Amino acid sequence: MVQQMQVRDINSEKEETMESVIELESRIEELKKQQLSLDLTRGKPGPEQLDLAANMFTCVDAGNYSAGSVDTRNYGGLDGIAEAKTLFAAYLGVNEDEVIIGGNSSLALMYDTVSQLMTHGTAGGGEPWFGKKTKFVCPVPGYDRHFTVCEHFGIEMVTVPMNEDGPDIDAIAQLVENDDEFRGMWCVPRFSNPTGYTCSPEVIQKLAEMKTAYSDFVILWDDAYAVHHHGAGPDSLESLLEACKKAGNPERVILFGSTSKISLAGAGLAVTGGSRNTCDWMRKRLFAQTIGYDKINMLRHVRFFKDLDGIMAHMDRHAAIVGPKFAAVEEVLSNELENGGIASWTKPRGGYFISLDTEKGMAGKIVKLAGELGVKLTPAGSTFPYKNDPDDRNLRIAPTFPGLEDVRKAAEVLAVCIKYVYVKENTGGI
Amino acid sequence: MVQQMQVRDINSEKEETMESVIELESRIEELKKQQLSLDLTRGKPGPEQLDLAANMFTCVDAGNYSAGSVDTRNYGGLDGIAEAKTLFAAYLGVNEDEVIIGGNSSLALMYDTVSQLMTHGTAGGGEPWFGKKTKFVCPVPGYDRHFTVCEHFGIEMVTVPMNEDGPDIDAIAQLVENDDEFRGMWCVPRFSNPTGYTCSPEVIQKLAEMKTAYSDFVILWDDAYAVHHHGAGPDSLESLLEACKKAGNPERVILFGSTSKISLAGAGLAVTGGSRNTCDWMRKRLFAQTIGYDKINMLRHVRFFKDLDGIMAHMDRHAAIVGPKFAAVEEVLSNELENGGIASWTKPRGGYFISLDTEKGMAGKIVKLAGELGVKLTPAGSTFPYKNDPDDRNLRIAPTFPGLEDVRKAAEVLAVCIKYVYVKENTGGI
Numbered sequence: 041m042v043q044q045m046q047v048r049d050i051n052s053e054k055e056e057t058m059e060s061v062i063e064l065e066s067r068i069e070e071l072k073k074q075q076l077s078l079d080l081t082r083g084k085p086g087p088e089q090l091d092l093a094a095n096m097f098t099c100v101d102a103g104n105y106s107a108g109s110v111d112t113r114n115y116g117g118l119d120g121i122a123e124a125k126t127l128f129a130a131y132l133g134v135n136e137d138e139v140i141i142g143g144n145s146s147l148a149l150m151y152d153t154v155s156q157l158m159t160h161g162t163a164g165g166g167e168p169w170f171g172k173k174t175k176f177v178c179p180v181p182g183y184d185r186h187f188t189v190c191e192h193f194g195i196e197m198v199t200v201p202m203n204e205d206g207p208d209i210d211a212i213a214q215l216v217e218n219d220d221e222f223r224g225m226w227c228v229p230r231f232s233n234p235t236g237y238t239c240s241p242e243v244i245q246k247l248a249e250m251k252t253a254y255s256d257f258v259i260l261w262d263d264a265y266a267v268h269h270h271g272a273g274p275d276s277l278e279s280l281l282e283a284c285k286k287a288g289n290p291e292r293v294i295l296f297g298s299t300s301k302i303s304l305a306g307a308g309l310a311v312t313g314g315s316r317n318t319c320d321w322m323r324k325r326l327f328a329q330t331i332g333y334d335k336i337n338m339l340r341h342v343r344f345f346k347d348l349d350g351i352m353a354h355m356d357r358h359a360a361i362v363g364p365k366f367a368a369v370e371e372v373l374s375n376e377l378e379n380g381g382i383a384s385w386t387k388p389r390g391g392y393f394i395s396l397d398t399e400k401g402m403a404g405k406i407v408k409l410a411g412e413l414g415v416k417l418t419p420a421g422s423t424f425p426y427k428n429d430p431d432d433r434n435l436r437i438a439p440t441f442p443g444l445e446d447v448r449k450a451a452e453v454l455a456v457c458i459k460y461v462y463v464k465e466n467t468g469g470i
Numbered sequence: 471m472v473q474q475m476q477v478r479d480i481n482s483e484k485e486e487t488m489e490s491v492i493e494l495e496s497r498i499e500e501l502k503k504q505q506l507s508l509d510l511t512r513g514k515p516g517p518e519q520l521d522l523a524a525n526m527f528t529c530v531d532a533g534n535y536s537a538g539s540v541d542t543r544n545y546g547g548l549d550g551i552a553e554a555k556t557l558f559a560a561y562l563g564v565n566e567d568e569v570i571i572g573g574n575s576s577l578a579l580m581y582d583t584v585s586q587l588m589t590h591g592t593a594g595g596g597e598p599w600f601g602k603k604t605k606f607v608c609p610v611p612g613y614d615r616h617f618t619v620c621e622h623f624g625i626e627m628v629t630v631p632m633n634e635d636g637p638d639i640d641a642i643a644q645l646v647e648n649d650d651e652f653r654g655m656w657c658v659p660r661f662s663n664p665t666g667y668t669c670s671p672e673v674i675q676k677l678a679e680m681k682t683a684y685s686d687f688v689i690l691w692d693d694a695y696a697v698h699h700h701g702a703g704p705d706s707l708e709s710l711l712e713a714c715k716k717a718g719n720p721e722r723v724i725l726f727g728s729t730s731k732i733s734l735a736g737a738g739l740a741v742t743g744g745s746r747n748t749c750d751w752m753r754k755r756l757f758a759q760t761i762g763y764d765k766i767n768m769l770r771h772v773r774f775f776k777d778l779d780g781i782m783a784h785m786d787r788h789a790a791i792v793g794p795k796f797a798a799v800e801e802v803l804s805n806e807l808e809n810g811g812i813a814s815w816t817k818p819r820g821g822y823f824i825s826l827d828t829e830k831g832m833a834g835k836i837v838k839l840a841g842e843l844g845v846k847l848t849p850a851g852s853t854f855p856y857k858n859d860p861d862d863r864n865l866r867i868a869p870t871f872p873g874l875e876d877v878r879k880a881a882e883v884l885a886v887c888i889k890y891v892y893v894k895e896n897t898g899g900i
Contacts, residue, residue, distance in 0.1 A: 094532030102524030151759040192758035328622035329581040
């Protein structure tokens with residue numbers, strides 16, 4: 041289980057163990073002099089991770105562009121080349137007729153899916169959502185771009201806590217059982233953004249079986265970090281699709297995945313899947329939307345990774361780069377903050393983020409101060425719908441892009457800022 | 471100007487000049503024996519055209535993936551890399567802040583635009599179209615995939631003739647001036663699909679200036695064949711965007727273009743453009759839809775073509791391959807049909823199609839007979855909304871994909887089928 045340090049009560053004990061305001065101000069002055077320019081804002085792979093995929097550029101060329109009998113250079117192939125479907129069916133854990141290969145953006149597949157729900161209704165035949173009051177359950181903290189899609193389409197977002205075993209299933213059931221305006225929910229089920237939590241079998245079972253007032257309730261299951269571990273291998277995840285089928289709700293889940301953080305961030309492959317009926321429903325849209333996605337890039341992925349084992353081996357190489365960066369943040373934060381009891385943070389085994397909670401009302405001030413010291417943090421509130429963290433306490437730390445020493449330095453700056461804001465807040469404001 | 475042979479009146483004279491039923495049946499038997507398998511259905515480039523872009527595979531590799539300071543491998547760049555914007559602004563004939571670079575499909579950009587109009591209203595601030603009766607003007611014969619987009623979104627299509635100087639502007643004005651349910655129109659303005667016609671300056675002027683009952687009327691201007699000539703260079707085309715700006719209707723036009731038939735059909739670049747306000751409007755959608763399109767593929771295009779002259783030089787090489795195929799069809803049809811006066815067809819200077827009109831009620835029968843002889847033709851009606859050619863007379867011929875000799879053979883089969891169906895229809899039915 042992910043361990044999480046609990047926020048302790050404010051008491052005199054921890055102030056004794058922490059530096060004084062004067063000591064912290066002295067460190068801040070030191071840090072200012074270093075004129076840092078570090079960025080912990082986005083979950084981007086670092087250049088050395090992208091270098092791992094160097095052979096993707098050349099594994100398909102003007103002499104070997106065929107996938108079976110398909111000339112990947114030409115038009116056609118609405119839902120992907122067969123070889124890519126085989127590979128990514130295994131990746132998603134579905135049958136080969138339950139997967140569709142997209143372009144370079146899983147966000148685009150998710151957006152397009154919500155758009156289709158708005159204008160064309162559900163895979164189960166439900167009416168278009170446009171013009172009807174629609175609410176989504178959003179586990180928080182969560183992925184800002186999921187929330188942006190909802191906001192774009194005027195879908196009201198209602199939050200539930202993201203717990204260590206997945207989204208708070210009792211809170212969800214309470215909402216969706218009684219209110220048919222709840223038409224769907226988001227979930228990053230594995231190494232979740234930003235907490236790193238993974239859904240337990242029990243949560244998955246309940247998501248599949250729960251009663252919903254809206255009969256075509258849809259779970260957008262964004263398994264964005266399916267194989268993105270930090271050294272100990274990916275967490276296992278039960279198949280929500282299988283559970284939904286067994287529960288008699290085969291169209292309840294739509295799966296999404298992406299190789300953006302496996303191959304090349306801007307030129308990966310996005311994939312989506314679900315029941316055969318769900319895939320047929322998606323192909324209806326696709327037929328109107330495109331002649332087909334980039335098959336050459338599909339073939340690059342098939343050639344480069346060969347099979348699921350190839351992806352797994354590749355992700356071990358990613359872990360060797362990413363793992364130490366997460367360990368560095370953990371080490372610095374532990375050393376700087378553990379005795380203070382003024383913040384809690386996740387210790388993820390995979391994914392791209394650490395989620396850190398300060399005491400209430402401090403996140404915005406910490407982000408501002410860190411910025412003044414040359415460390416860019418994701419704006420406070422970003423992990424909540426409408427960018428509104430009601431407690432102003434959650435920070436998302438993205439340590440993958442900078443080099444290891446920069447990550448260590450940025451973590452130090454963050455820790456100093458957390459302590460300084462805490463001390464100032466508790467001694468009369470900053 | 472494109473020359474078009476006129477259908478003559480049915481009279482005894484032309485039957486004298488044509489083969490008898492017995493002669494035609496003998497030719498049909500001969501053709502059957504050849505067990506042909508030829509395909510004139512889709513506007514796909516042939517393999518030798520795709521070979522022209524062989525260096526696109528290798529012009530970006532693991533050692534030279536940067537576009538200026540941008541690592542094209544990583545995330546970001548919502549509307550395209552600067553170098554691609556420079557190139558395709560020139561290509562579209564717009565300013566660099568009036569272009570957005572997309573993925574591999576201009577159809578997807580068009581679909582997404584219509585989808586945005588449905589759910590989010592117009593660039594000019596008009597209300598969403600969803601739930602409101604919406605009609606589009608559709609020049610015919612036209613591009614089937616445009617019609618599919620309308621059908622998908624429940625937009626009623628009303629046809630006007632596509633004339634040699636562009637869509638029938640008087641017919642359009644008549645419709646849109648008086649009926650505010652007309653919210654938009656499609657147009658392939660240059661080397662149009664399937665007629666090969668190009669809009670005259672007068673038509674463009676009138677499209678920009680015409681009064682529309684619906685104030686946010688939008689022209690989806692799909693310049694799909696901007697540089698796709700057959701040997702004599704591209705037709706010139708006045709800028710509809712400039713004309714619209716001058717007429718005080720800067721948001722009336724949205725431009726689309728694609729390199730699918732320039733570089734690689736399945737892995738080209740799609741581009742869109744319009745006024746700065748229109749581009750801002752599109753970026754609002756894009757921000758919710760994606761982190762960014764494939765920048766590596768943008769860089770491939772920039773490296774391979776360098777500039778607009780590079781594209782032009784490349785299209786001369788395409789013309790050297792495509793031109794003779796169109797000439798072969800023209801030669802065969804002229805030899806076989808010119809004296810009969812039973813069909814008319816376009817003689818395009820560019821684009822991917824020949825549009826052929828038979829006499830009424832014959833197109834479907836000709837397609838069926840040709841299929842029995844091993845020549846696949848686009849289904850009759852495909853060039854009309856709802857696949858309904860009210861006269862059942864239009865055939866779309868796509869001669870680019872097969873080899874030159876196959877094109878010649880397919881044209882012969884087509885001509886024999888046209889003659890046979892004609893003779894049989896006029897001597898008691900087939």
